[in-house]
Amino acid sequence: MKIEDVRKALWDDVTHVLIDMDGTLLDKYFDDYFWSRLVPEKYAGKNGISFDGARDLLFSKYRQHERTLNWTDIDFWSGELGLDIPALKEQIKHLIDVHPYVEEFLSLLKEHNKKVIMATNAHYKTVALKMKKTRIGHYFDRIVTSVDMGCPKEHIPFWERAEKVAGFNRDKTMFIDDTEEVLQTAKRFGIRYIVFKSLASSKEPPGNSNSFVNIKRFKELFPSTDGHSKAGKPAS
Ligand SMILES: [Mg+2]
Numbered sequence: 398m399k400i401e402d403v404r405k406a407l408w409d410d411v412t413h414v415l416i417d418m419d420g421t422l423l424d425k426y427f428d429d430y431f432w433s434r435l436v437p438e439k440y441a442g443k444n445g446i447s448f449d450g451a452r453d454l455l456f457s458k459y460r461q462h463e464r465t466l467n468w469t470d471i472d473f474w475s476g477e478l479g480l481d482i483p484a485l486k487e488q489i490k491h492l493i494d495v496h497p498y499v500e501e502f503l504s505l506l507k508e509h510n511k512k513v514i515m516a517t518n519a520h521y522k523t524v525a526l527k528m529k530k531t532r533i534g535h536y537f538d539r540i541v542t543s544v545d546m547g548c549p550k551e552h553i554p555f556w557e558r559a560e561k562v563a564g565f566n567r568d569k570t571m572f573i574d575d576t577e578e579v580l581q582t583a584k585r586f587g588i589r590y591i592v593f594k595s596l597a598s599s600k601e602p603p604g605n606s607n608s609f610v611n612i613k614r615f616k617e618l619f620p621s622t623d624g625h626s627k628a629g630k631p632a633s
Contacts, residue, residue, distance in 0.1 A: 420575035420597030
């Protein structure tokens with residue numbers, strides 16, 4: 398599927414738009430900084446070990462819990478690491494930021510009467526902190542989290558339950574995420590329109606998906622007025 402086809406489908410055919418939070422709507426730099434700088438720093442200080450030592454140890458702990466509910470559960474990490482994770486997040490909340498064109502995109506979706514659903518693996522406490530800081534929560538008809546669905550987006554049951562609670566039709570639904578594995582699961586489940594958000598962090602080069610339409614910025618999905626994108630050429 399080409400970007401033109403996806404853009405046309407979005408405004409003509411799609412009724413529900415599911416969007417990931419971290420990396421897709423919000424700059425992933427916050428999360429990268431948090432888990433690979435701040436937490437190792439605090440862990441090293443608390444345990445009297447070096448920063449590098451703490452980081453190696455933490456990265457192996459993170460890996461053990463990838464693709465599980467623990468991974469996203471900040472209360473789990475508070476217990477596991479002996480650190481107050483919500484308080485630490487609060488400490489650097491000034492780094493939480495929306496990507497360019499996000500608000501315009503969300504507002505266009507509402508103008509066009511689309512149902513807008515956030516689909517995130519993030520813990521509801523993290524979602525609450527981020528919505529408070531960014532003030533974009535009011536655009537969403539619903540927020541579905543991995544904790545509520547009982548498993549992360551990498552697993553099919555997430556989608557089966559999300560479909561029930563959000564009431565979307567797979568054939569008229571678009572899903573946008575910055576994690577290829579999650580998109581693959583959504584595709585297997587049968588979501589018709591799938592978009593890879595390649596620019597997740599403002600401090601990292603964009604990723605690339607060979608399987609799905611790639612966008613760096615939401616501007617690339619803005620509606621056409623005369624057969625061409627209103628936004629002109631895709632942002633580089
Ligand atoms: Mg993400």
